[in-house]
Amino acid sequence: MSYPLPRYTPSGRFNPLTLALFLGGIAAGAVVAWPYQLLLRVIPIIQLNFLLVAGFGAALAAAGYYAVRTGHCRNRVVALGLALVLAGVPLAASYYWEAKHVEDQIGFPTSVSDALAIKRHAGWQIGHGSGSPLKDEAVYFVWGGEALIVLGIVLFGVGSSVASPYCEKCRRWCEPKQFYVAGVGRAQAEPLLAKGELVALALIEPLAQADRSTSLSFTITECPGCHEAVFLTVEEKIVTVKKNKTSEKKKTLIKDVVLAAGQREPALERVNALVGQKLSA
Ligand SMILES: [Zn+2]
Numbered sequence: 001m002s003y004p005l006p007r008y009t010p011s012g013r014f015n016p017l018t019l020a021l022f023l024g025g026i027a028a029g030a031v032v033a034w035p036y037q038l039l040l041r042v043i044p045i046i047q048l049n050f051l052l053v054a055g056f057g058a059a060l061a062a063a064g065y066y067a068v069r070t071g072h073c074r075n076r077v078v079a080l081g082l083a084l085v086l087a088g089v090p091l092a093a094s095y096y097w098e099a100k101h102v103e104d105q106i107g108f109p110t111s112v113s114d115a116l117a118i119k120r121h122a123g124w125q126i127g128h129g130s131g132s133p134l135k136d137e138a139v140y141f142v143w144g145g146e147a148l149i150v151l152g153i154v155l156f157g158v159g160s161s162v163a164s165p166y167c168e169k170c171r172r173w174c175e176p177k178q179f180y181v182a183g184v185g186r187a188q189a190e191p192l193l194a195k196g197e198l199v200a201l202a203l204i205e206p207l208a209q210a211d212r213s214t215s216l217s218f219t220i221t222e223c224p225g226c227h228e229a230v231f232l233t234v235e236e237k238i239v240t241v242k243k244n245k246t247s248e249k250k251k252t253l254i255k256d257v258v259l260a261a262g263q264r265e266p267a268l269e270r271v272n273a274l275v276g277q278k279l280s281a
């Protein structure tokens with residue numbers, strides 16, 4: 001369910017520093033692609049290869065996150081466009097390095113596309129030599145899967161950093177603070193949200209005989225400069241224990257809703273009091 005509450009939206013501004021930082025990340029990624037493809041080739045354990053691919057994606061995503069934050073990028077289209085290049089160029093570089101390796105092995109000059117065709121036809125032996133190797137068309141699936149994992153991680157990382165609240169007045173990123181109220185959930189939050197009573201929601205107290213496995217998580221994201229740009233995210237968390245296994249389900253009720261004057265103060269007072277308590281305890 002969505003509520004007609006004003007949400008934070010990035011202003012669309014960006015600054016050339018973002019572009020420079022992304023270019024740096026892309027160049028570094030193309031260099032790191034060399035040890036990356038070497039490790040992929042020499043490690044025969046598929047689970048480790050998978051971790052390596054995810055790690056490569058995470059490192060590129062971290063570079064993109066840094067470029068967005070340090071470059072103060074509030075333009076989603078620019079950030080996601082640069083993220084595509086940030087994932088694509090290092091991936092292409094890893095195939096290039098792979099082709100160079102094939103060329104070295106056969107010992108005479110070979111074009112990148114011929115080298116990759118040779119690689120495709122050789123494929124990989126999975127397991128202990130039993131069964132046919134993974135080759136030809138199957139190789140496209142492996143490369144496709146690798147590209148999707150890296151691209152997915154980079155787009156997610158960059159997308160979430162450019163969407164996080166920014167104070168245009170102070171030109172700085174807002175900072176999140178979090179508290180939980182156990183014993184209340186969606187059932188108590190939804191009527192308040194429907195009426196737009198954000199103060200009552202931020203000040204909600206646990207019910208007397210409540211089921212404490214359900215809780216509401218509040219994230220108040222605030223400009224540390226002016227304290228006037230303040231946003232509220234509320235999630236419901238349900239913890240279930242099954243066969244000694246604890247699992248947690250999260251549902252976002254509202255995300256980065258703008259708190260107006262009059263709503264900000266009580267919400268900030270509560271989060272600051274609770275954070276203070278935790279520190280002194
Ligand atoms: Zn500010």
